[in-house]
Amino acid sequence: MLEIDNLWVAINGKNILKGISLNVKAGEVHAIMGPNGSGKSTLAAVLAGRDFAEVVEGSIKYMGRDLFDMAPEERSKEGLFLGFQYPIEIPGVSMVNFMKTAVNEHRRHKGLEPLSASDFLKLMRDKKELVEIDSKLANRSVNEGFSGGEKKKNEIFQMAMLEPRLAILDETDSGLDIDALRIVANGVNKLKRPDTSTIVITHYQRLLDYIVPDIVHVLYDGRIVKTAGKELAVELEAKGYEWIRNEVDRS
């Protein structure tokens, strides 16, 4: 699904990612953990195609294709979804209109006819139920005036609408109370299929109580310094990032 090979990324000439390699197969859930400033969000941004970060070296293959050859909207239409850490407000544009445009672009990409208004509204209803999102949100402008929790739930709702192959969730748990966290995690779990993959980027282990990863990576100072099974998250929570820091510095 996704093969990252020796990825070096700089922002304003300063290296942020320093040789990341990562292989995500279909059906897998990967967690990327790490302290602030380790490069987690930069990685997410590069995958989605945000161009403030400069790729210095390395390659990324997505579904066998060179990811850097694909425009951000094409990545989306090919099934790459980014759940934003800070979802953007778009005043005046209703969620219905926004999602209808997005869904129909995805359908057109697959050679399908646009959905009729009634089919689209039915799809929205179904997905809202699935992710337990308040149906009033759908009638408001995109993220405008949403609380932090509502914005995150709205990201999962959009994910449900677009049914991605590869979902990258960038600190989706930050700013969520425990109920919202459960709803978001349940949504992600319900959307999981054997042929889809998820990358969960997070600070804390608590989200991983609900979304159980197959593989956990620890990102520190632009490098993946540790990769192991789900028990690594627990160990990390108990020992803190200090432990990683010491280990890295020793070697």
Added chain:
Amino acid sequence: MGKENDKVIGEVTSGEYKYGFYSDIEIESIPKGLSEDVVRIISGKKGEPQWLLDFRLKAFRHWQTLKMPRWANLRIPDIDFQDIIYYAAPRKQNTVDGSGEIDPEIKKTFDKLGIPLEEQKHLAGVAVDAVMDSVSVKTTFKETLAEAGIIFSSFSDAVKEYPDLVKRYLGTVVPYTDNFFAALNSAVFSDGSFCYIPKGVRCPMELSTYFRINAANTGQFERTLLVADEEAYVSYLEGCTAPMRDENQLHAAVVEIIAENNAEVKYSTVQNWYPGDKEGRGGIFNFVTKRGLCRGENSKISWTQVETGSAITWKYPSCILKGDNSSGEFYSVAVTNNHQQADTGTKMIHIGRNTKSTIVSKGISAGVSQNSYRGLVKVLRNAAGARNFSQCDSLLLGDKCGAHTFPYIEVDNQTAIVEHEATTSKIGEDQIFYCNQRGISTEDAVGLIVNGYAREVINKLPMEFAVEAQKLLQISLEGSVG
């Protein structure tokens, strides 16, 4: 973020102007230049009565004493008024009584513009007066409307058929002394639409005038006069387009509206004159005086405009709120891209008691364009209980364009409440990226965001035109964001 910014903003290319074609129609025109003789020739061609010729001549003499207004936030090149043709008409036009055949070329032109001139083909419920260059070529649904007592005809026909009505109202809202361009229009206006809705009649269909400039080197000076008698209602729409040319062309129109007791007039404009190319060559100079008089009690006049075209727009659709409890509205979206300049807004003059006005102006600037809102809210001494709310928003695409707001507020009555809100925002690259990440292209994202921003105004348009206006907004801004 600098690099991305540059990229997003730097790639300024122009969208396609869909209406830039020229129709090869045989025209009859008079030589270039402006003089009393030209005024007499125009009047003579129309077989006008003496009083109307006198009106024109007074206007012309007054115009000669005036200077081009320079107070707007516009860079207006010198206009040589002797280098313009003041009358050009398709040779084989419809006859005055409406029974004659229309030149197939003219029909084709309007078909291409999406304005079929056959009644059975037309959008249900819309009557059209089609004006090409200096004359009205066809007015549809005249007979149907006449059954309800409604007069809807070209201005020239109205002068012949209803001289008393025209004489009673012409120049009563916009006198020929009003301003430079109103004086010029009063002297040389060649056609336009006349509409009268009698007492107690609710006009059963949308009325519209479609203005098309076709001939080269020609100015268009049309005049619209709309009267809603007591308890009457009408919704009126005008649209405008012109061929692409490297030379500028002048359009100076006058619109007058009169609303009597309890009457309501909605006047909507979708202005899409040729805006010039992306280097700023060519385009229409659009100097328009539009004013409505709420003469009666409880009368209401509402202006809605979507301004996307013209190289220069100078236009302030206004309301004189004379009748007690009368109300005026102004809803505007003005888009400027490339080298376009717009100085547009409104005047709300509160004279009667408990008069209300609402102003919602949405400016959108892109490219290296300049977009100004200029509005006056004036409350006179006797306008007790007057109320105004103004909201002026500006949206910027890129950092080479300008948005300006010039609100003037003059209040002479202590009981008046006047509110003004203004915002300026930019389309953020993070908004566009958010759309991209959901599979929406940058072009579509801009369209989505701009239409969301302008929604409040677009919603005021009649349904059929709201859809058109939405597309137009998107096309006008095509290529303005990389």
